Structure formats: structure tokens, C-alpha cells
Amino acid sequence: MKNKSTLFKAEQIVHIIDDDEAVLDSLSMLLDSVGVQNAIYDNAQTFLNSFSSDDISMLSGCIVLDIRMPGMSGMECQQRLEALKCPLPIIFVTGHGDVPMAVEAMKKGAIEFIQKPFREQVLLDCIQHALEVNRNNQQRTLHALEVEKRCKSLTERENEVMHRVIAGQANKVIASELNLSQRTVEIHRANVMDKMQVKSLAELVTLVVAKE
Amino acid sequence: MISTLVTKNHHPIIYLVDHQKDARTALSKLLSPLEVTIKCFASAESFMRQQISDDAIGMIIEAHLEGKKDSGIELLETLVKSGCHLPTIILASSSDIPTAVRAMRANATDFIERPFIEHLLVRDVQQIINGAKAH
Incomplete structure (x- = not known):
């Protein structure tokens, strides 16, 4: 099992994929000028080939993706990335888009769809937003894994008691239904709170319900 | 103002918000064979004045209510902000x-461009109905 520090790459990189070299150069310069790390690819296949499928699911940052390119199209690339569980938000950039294409891309999870020509500031704002979304998603994933880990540390009995506690059952009821003494239920309950690292019932409910 | 209310009370409800009377009539008729009650509203204001029913499973909203650009989408944004997460189809004139x-x-x-919306709309509404049944 991968631990916290190796689940995602620490540095966020903006990957720009476009068949037009002039666009690649100018966007790369633009991002350099505001201190945003970036990498450029002149077609989608090159990008996909640059990472193993394990690596691709660990990337941090976002993708700026042209739609119409020779070889693999941007939409096709989006599909491949989804299949590879790539966590990077995608910003589509196109000179030839239409409404159905934009709707389709958004339905498949793109975060933005902007038309060329665009003002540089518009793209920069989109990229900032995408990087923020990427960070939040990562935090959510890490948090879910952490909760999962805590749940797994419970014994079967503790797990049973926890779910009854969450369902609002009183210790007395749990004790009689599970054929335990009330004191034993209290001990299980204390262990649950300890292992789940929560101080109140409300915290426990929030943690477990959010996970489910 | 509720302008049309097709009474099929045992069916779940889908709200239709569109300022064009002809469109409300035509779409209600189009969707009438489906297992759903279409409740129509002529404006965002009239829609916001009512309580959203527990039987509601979705919404259909015109993107530019009363011809005002993106006003239907603003309505959707307001609803989402207030915690209403009904599946919503946007129709755009x-x-x-x-x-x-x-x-x-x-x-x-979904976002459907007029005028060729019939089969797409029926498909999307059927999906909403199926989704609601699955829950």
C-alpha cells in the first residue's frame, strides 16, 4: 500500500498538449512568466507515452488539451486518461469547437472548455482554478484512504458496535441485542473512538457517513 | 403562477421552466406518454415562490428565460447553491x-440546443426517471 507521501507527486505541473508549436511556446512562456511549472507535448500520444500507467494516476497539476490534432484527438485522449484513472483536471482549448462538443467534454468531466483565440488572463484563471481543484481532490482522496485505514483497524465486534452507535442505538440496546454486558459495549465504544481518532459521536458520524 | 398542471398524482414530478407558452404546451404534450407529471412555470420568480416537492425528480429549464441571456442558468446556479441537486436539463433557444x-x-x-430537441429530451427525461427509480 502506498503511503501518503508517495500517492501523489508533490509538484503540480501544467501539461500542455497542442499540435501547434507556436501555441506551445507562447503558453509555456506565459506560464514560466508567472512561475507555474509546465511541460509541453506536440501530440497526445507523446504525453501518454511519457508516463507508465501507475505514474499517470499519481500526477499532480492539470492538462491544457487541444481538441483537433493529427493522430489522437483531444476527446480521445480524455477517454484514455479517464480509463487510466488520471486525476488531472482537463481544460480544453479549441479553435474549432461547437456546442455539442463542449457539452460532451464537460459531461465527461472536463473542468473548462475555452475557445481560441482567448485572452491570456482567461487561461491563467482557468489554470489556477484547475490546480486548486486538483489539490482539493487529492486531499479528499488522502482523507478517504486515511478513514478507510482507521476503519480497517477495528475488530469485527468494534465495527458492529460502531455501526449501531452511528445508527443512534443506546449502549443498553446494543448490549442486549449483541448479548454483551453494558460495560463491554462501553469498552468497545471507547476503543472505536480511540482508533477512529474522534472525540465525539458527531465527529464519528461525520467521518464514517462521508466515507460511505 | 402555475400555468399548466397535468394531474397524474401517482407519478414523480419534473419541473419545466420556460417563458414561452407554446414551448410549455408542446413539451408537456411530448413528455405526456412518460411516467412523469410535468409541472410548468413561466418564470424563475414563479418557480422560486413555491416549495420544491418531495416527489420532484428533475427539472427542465430554458437557458435564456424571457430572452435574458443565461438567466435560466442563473436560476440553476441559485438552486444548486441553496442545496437543490435535482438532475437538470437545460434547453437553449x-x-x-x-x-x-x-x-x-x-x-x-445535459444541454440541448433548440429546435431539434424532441428525441434528446425524451431520452434525457427517461434517464432521469430511470435514475430516480434506481434510488
Whole structure:
């Protein structure tokens, strides 16, 4: 099992994929000028080939993706990335888009769809937003894994008691239904709170319900 | 103002918000064979004045209510902000990419350009009905 520090790459990189070299150069310069790390690819296949499928699911940052390119199209690339569980938000950039294409891309999870020509500031704002979304998603994933880990540390009995506690059952009821003494239920309950690292019932409910 | 209320009370409800009377009539008729009650509203204001029913499973909203650009999408954004997460289809009498993207970012399930909406709308509404049944 991968631990916290190796689940995602620490540095966020903006990957720009476009068949037009002039666009690649100018966007790369633009991002350099505001201190945003970036990498450029002149077609989608090159990008996909640059990472193993394990690596691709660990990337941090976002993708700026042209739609119409020779070889693999941007939409096709989006599909491949989804299949590879790539966590990077995608910003589509196109000179030839239409409404159905934009709707389709958004339905498949793109975060933005902007038309060329665009003002540089518009793209920069989109990229900032995408990087923020990427960070939040990562935090959510890490948090879910952490909760999962805590749940797994419970014994079967503790797990049973926890779910009854969450369902609002009183210790007395749990004790009689599970054929335990009330004191034993209290001990299980204390262990649950300890292992789940929560101080109140409300915290426990929030943690477990959010996970489910 | 509720302008049309087809009474099929045992069916779940889908709200239709469109300022064009002809469109409300035509779409209600189009969707009448489906297992759903279509409740129509002529404006965002009249829609906001009522309580959303527990039987509601979805919404259909015109993107530019009363011809005001993106006002239907603003309605959707307001609803989402207030915690209403009904699956929503946006219909657009005129459309452009930024409008479509804005609708999808507001969590619309689909964005359909008029005038050729019939089969797409029936398909989407059927999906909403199926989704509601699955829950």
C-alpha cells in the first residue's frame, strides 16, 4: 500500500498538449512568466507515452488539451486518461469547437472548455482554478484512504458496535441485542473512538457517513 | 403562477421552466406518454415562490428565460447553491460555447440546443426517471 507521501507527486505541473508549436511556446512562456511549472507535448500520444500507467494516476497539476490534432484527438485522449484513472483536471482549448462538443467534454468531466483565440488572463484563471481543484481532490482522496485505514483497524465486534452507535442505538440496546454486558459495549465504544481518532459521536458520524 | 398542471398524482414530478407558452404546451404534450407529471412555470420568480416537492425528480429549464441571456442558468446556479441537486436539463433557444460550459459547470445533466430537441429530451427525461427509480 502506498503511503501518503508517495500517492501523489508533490509538484503540480501544467501539461500542455497542442499540435501547434507556436501555441506551445507562447503558453509555456506565459506560464514560466508567472512561475507555474509546465511541460509541453506536440501530440497526445507523446504525453501518454511519457508516463507508465501507475505514474499517470499519481500526477499532480492539470492538462491544457487541444481538441483537433493529427493522430489522437483531444476527446480521445480524455477517454484514455479517464480509463487510466488520471486525476488531472482537463481544460480544453479549441479553435474549432461547437456546442455539442463542449457539452460532451464537460459531461465527461472536463473542468473548462475555452475557445481560441482567448485572452491570456482567461487561461491563467482557468489554470489556477484547475490546480486548486486538483489539490482539493487529492486531499479528499488522502482523507478517504486515511478513514478507510482507521476503519480497517477495528475488530469485527468494534465495527458492529460502531455501526449501531452511528445508527443512534443506546449502549443498553446494543448490549442486549449483541448479548454483551453494558460495560463491554462501553469498552468497545471507547476503543472505536480511540482508533477512529474522534472525540465525539458527531465527529464519528461525520467521518464514517462521508466515507460511505 | 402555475400555468399548466397535468394531474397524474401517482407519478414523480419534473419541473419545466420556460417563458414561452407554446414551448410549455408542446413539451408537456411530448413528455405526456412518460411516467412523469410535468409541472410548468413561466418564470424563475414563479418557480422560486413555491416549495420544491418531495416527489420532484428533475427539472427542465430554458437557458435564456424571457430572452435574458443565461438567466435560466442563473436560476440553476441559485438552486444548486441553496442545496437543490435535482438532475437538470437545460434547453437553449440560442446557444454558444460559454453558455453551454456555464450550464454544465452548474451541474446540468445535459444541454440541448433548440429546435431539434424532441428525441434528446425524451431520452434525457427517461434517464432521469430511470435514475430516480434506481434510488
